[in-house]
């Protein structure tokens with residue numbers, strides 16, 4: 001199986017030509033974000049992804065992880081790769097320089113994260129969860145907790161994980177039952193968490209769990225949940241990992257995909273002492289604290305969809321070039337070309353969406369202009385549920401199409417194409433199912449916001465559609481699709497929250513499809529300008545133009561279907577009595 005070839009040229013195209021790199025460079029603290037640095041970082045990341053992570057993808061899938069009462073052993077090579085990852089400084093790429101990080105913007109971190117996920121999604125999940133832990137600690141931890149734990153998490157010497165889910169508390173975290181009993185300045189935790197990604201392993205000297213639990217007198221529901229930092233090894237007086245805390249991995253799941261990533265059932269307080277933990281942020285504000293880091297975590301899920309999509313495309317393309325049928329390589333057959341273009345054109349626009357939304361988060365965090373910060377935050381808030389849900393739906397669809405291109409060989413594990421689909425399938429489920437993302441988009445980001453953030457975005461897309469470059473045929477189709485999005489937006493705003501829910505997912509898919517059209521139009525404009533300018537990379541820019549054209553003509557028309565579903569109203573769903581009709 002060919003190893004992963006990171007799409008460095010495509011990333012540079014998006015970062016430097018399609019998106020506004022100067023805007024990021026002008027943010028306080030990001031003057032290092034110059035084209036040379038960006039290019040050097042991406043080249044090195046590409047090497048690490050291709051040479052270290054990618055070769056472990058297939059072996060990790062077949063070998064899986066091993067559980068014993070003493071802990072969890074990752075697949076061969078993962079521990080050494082993780083050491084290299086930490087020593088190379090990759091874990092700290094976007095981490096604060098004050099805590100041992102490189103202080104690079106999120107937009108560059110997003111490009112690197114795409115590579116880790118494409119090369120080896122199971123591996124990539126470990127630093128991805130540590131990044132969430134860093135966000136939680138940075139935003140809500142006391143100075144003492146930050147001083148003790150943040151440096152090691154930023155560098156990756158210790159890994160982090162998020163312990164939210166319990167058997168009865170999945171999408172509905174109000175049902176969390178894990179208890180936290182005060183013990184001096186600290187707490188003792190008792191309870192069980194399930195599905196904890198990289199909750200146990202031996203690749204790092206300590207694992208820092210961020211656990212949702214209830215204090216004894218906490219109010220019921222979401223307003224009674226607090227967040228705790230619970231180390232696997234309690235630190236000794238010198239700050240080094242010492243005694244094993246009263247927590248254990250009771251078992252690991254046997255899953256459809258991401259076989260090399262341990263998904264752990266964690267028990268806290270089984271030995272009777274209770275797991276020693278420390279409050280992060282305020283009592284009973286645990287869920288609210290989690291929300292502040294949700295955008296970054298959900299964005300990272302979109303990058304998983306993107307990474308897998310690109311990897312599946314590369315694999316399918318290699319196969320299509322070699323496999324001969326009907327007297328020629330199958331890549332020459334129109335239907336196979338259609339499938340490859342379906343994969344590639346959507347991957348291009350998804351990459352633009354992922355990087356653009358990461359840039360919005362950078363501006364929201366760093367700009368010294370309050371109005372810019374607020375506008376960028378509103379933009380990120382609208383884009384993120386779409387990045388997560390549309391991006392991960394595409395990851396599954398594209399991996400699925402990759403199997404089809406392989407014909408019968410796609411169904412055979414040994415080819416490797418099936419692994420991408422198996423791995424991709426989790427991403428629409430975790431970190432808030434895609435149904436929950438749709439509720440977030442329509443309930444909070446659209447209706448509660450009275451449509452302000454969405455209308456600002458529609459206005460920006462309209463500006464692209466109206467600024468019709470000569471010969472840019474993609475723009476009229478974008479205008480029409482945008483009209484449909486505008487109508488659907490009005491329909492849901494008029495319907496109100498309850499009536500809007502039946503079509504929330506269709507609306508989210510409409511948004512993704514139309515946003516994709518926006519990026520396709522911008523890609524087409526940039527490519528055309530380069531070609532008009534007699535670029536010496538003719539093939540590259542012609543390919544970008546061809547993919548953008550394909551997207552607008554063969555994918556964007558799906559907007560009509562989603563818009564029609566929204567226009568059809570909620571009756572087809574709401575009139576059904578779940579008890580009697582299903």
Ligand SMILES: Cc1cc2nc3c(=O)[nH]c(=O)nc-3n(C[C@H](O)[C@H](O)[C@H](O)COP(=O)(O)OP(=O)(O)OC[C@H]3O[C@@H](n4cnc5c(N)ncnc54)[C@H](O)[C@@H]3O)c2cc1C
Nearest residue numbers: 162163164165170171195196197263430431432433435436
């Ligand atoms: C491999 C893997 C790794 C994971 N990693 C972690 C981790 O590291 N940490 C962690 O805490 N959790 C983790 N999870 C848990 C994951 O986040 C949950 O599985 C997910 O949030 C869904 O919860 P659930 O499985 O209980 O499904 P449920 O909440 O029971 O949902 C089932 C279905 O009902 C729908 N649904 C539920 N509520 C509503 C509603 N109000 N409105 C409309 N539809 C609704 C859902 O969209 C879904 O389709 C992981 C799960 C897996 C499988």
